[in-house]
Amino acid sequence: MRRFILSIVLAVVGLICLRATDASAQAKPEKVVCAAEDMKWEALQGGPPGVMTARLRAVGSKGGYDGFNKFPAGFKAPLHYHTYDTKIIVIKGGYTYKGKKYGPGSYLFIPGGDKHESGGVEDSESVFFIEQPGPFDLKVVEAASEKK
Numbered sequence: 576m577r578r579f580i581l582s583i584v585l586a587v588v589g590l591i592c593l594r595a596t597d598a599s600a601q602a603k604p605e606k607v608v609c610a611a612e613d614m615k616w617e618a619l620q621g622g623p624p625g626v627m628t629a630r631l632r633a634v635g636s637k638g639g640y641d642g643f644n645k646f647p648a649g650f651k652a653p654l655h656y657h658t659y660d661t662k663i664i665v666i667k668g669g670y671t672y673k674g675k676k677y678g679p680g681s682y683l684f685i686p687g688g689d690k691h692e693s694g695g696v697e698d699s700e701s702v703f704f705i706e707q708p709g710p711f712d713l714k715v716v717e718a719a720s721e722k723k
Contacts, residue, residue, distance in 0.1 A: 607632050619644060621712055623652055628711075640711040645702050646695035654692050654716040659709040661685040668701030670694075690716055 614629035622628070622644075630642035639659075643666070651671075663683040669676045671694045672683055685691065695701030705711075 605632065614643065616645065619711065621710075623650075623713065625650060638710045640705065640707040640709070642705065643702060644705050645700055648695065648699050648701075649697050650701070651694035652692060652713070654690060654718075655713050656688050656690045656716065657685070657707065657714070658712050659687045659707040661687070662706045664704040666702045666704060668699045669696035670701055670703050671696065 609631060616627045616629050618624075619626045619628040625647045627645040628642050629645075630640070632641050646668070648668075661684070663670060663685070665677050665679050665681040665683075667679060669678050670681065670683065671677070671692075672685070673691050673693075676696060677683060
């Protein structure tokens with residue numbers, strides 16, 4: 576009797592998973608086509624002053640971030656972290672992560688919660704593609720107060 580009930584439970588769970596897979600397969604992603612000259616650059620909401628974004632599309636139900644970012648020449652962000660994993664592809668200039676510079680064509684995957692300093696390069700603006708599964712955030716890490 577226990578095996579029979581266990582078999583039914585497993586069959587029901589399997590059907591639920593199969594139905595969920597069918598439903599997600601039916602939802603087709605929306606096509607996005609955007610020429611460079613048509614991108615609308617604006618200040619990155621929640622980002623440091625001077626950082627610009629050209630957001631491409633909303634990702635997921637929690638408002639993921641998917642777009643291009645631009646740092647002015649010499650931009651440096653203080654020690655910070657992001658809530659969500661971040662994927663970056665450098666397009667122009669460079670991206671500095673934990674003191675190392677990454678040039679055009681470089682790829683970085685930064686796990687959510689990773690404390691780091693980042694920025695562009697001194698001699699030109701930096702442009703990079705960035706993708707996160709949740710809303711963009713930048714949480715500055717406060718310097719530890721010195722003990723007296």
